Amino acid sequence: MKFFHYFNFILIILLLVFICVAEDSVVSNSLSEIQTRCYQLEEMIERRDDLKNTEMTLAVDNLEYVWTRDEKNMCFLVNHKNIQEIGQEIAKLKLYIASNDIDAFKVSIEEIKFYCHSYLHFMGANWHNVL
């Protein structure tokens, strides 16, 4: 019985470690990928100076696909309210392509980058976050 008691607690500690590692891995990988794709979108705008093209549409579709895929996993680990703005801004990107609004498109990309960066900062275990 005593062994079972200790076994339970070791199991709980291992589970907690696993959750911490999984959170760090899933969230940082997903947000880093979104950030990278945002940088790629920015480069495309610099090159073409026009939103209404297949390359841009495909890139935004891919961004949306990646976000939808990762968001499901992230919802197990993070508060949905903290990351929902990223999804909203990605949805706006599609509208800006349709209206060819480059300035608003750039602002949205900046916002996505900002949310990703701030959540990555917020997630880390450091004294500022702990206290």
Next chain:
Amino acid sequence: MLTIIIRSIIIYLIVLLVFRLMGKRQLGQMQPFELVLTLIIADLATIPMAEVSVPVLHGVVPLLTLVVLHFILTLISRSSHFFSKIISGKPVIIVNPKGIDYKAMKKLNLSTDDIFEALRGAGYFNISQVQYAIMETNGKVSVMPKAEYAPLTNGDLKTNADESFLPIVLVSEGKIIKENVELANISQGVIEDIINKNSKGASVKDVLLLTLDRTGEGYLQLKKGEGKTITAKKVVGV
């Protein structure tokens, strides 16, 4: 809404598990750190239950962390007397043969009413009957009466009293408790015989409670009827 229902079930089961892992102490018997833990757990459990955007893990992780912390604190308290005193405090004598210890009373933030309430709870309505009253670390007051007011025991009378034994519940609410029947080492037929002998025409289904101890003494109450003390052969094997 279905999400909230499922979440509530999950959280409920986890909190139940947490309390099972923490032990079986009742609220009044908790040490200070256990009480703090219980209050935090109650609060933590409600957040993911009501807020759908918060992952269930945000409730589960702190709960499990607290279980681990509790386990570690208990382990250290058991192994170190000094640490145990820091975490749980130490028993304090609040009434001694000279009367109420006013210094201790103030230190524990007690009033004379609190002391009287505790003494009454222990069965002593007059403080002059009390030799010592000790405030335990879990907040309970233990009372030692003066010799002249102490309950009389068989030892005082130097009489040879029979040992008393724990009665075993054999039938409860019309159902035979198989585990206890095995413990008593008797058969179902014997139980039916006892019921039949003491309440004619009654079966196991009609019985509210049947207990029996090692000496053969027991208690039988039918669902429709009054309870009575019964005597059976010394059938109980423990």
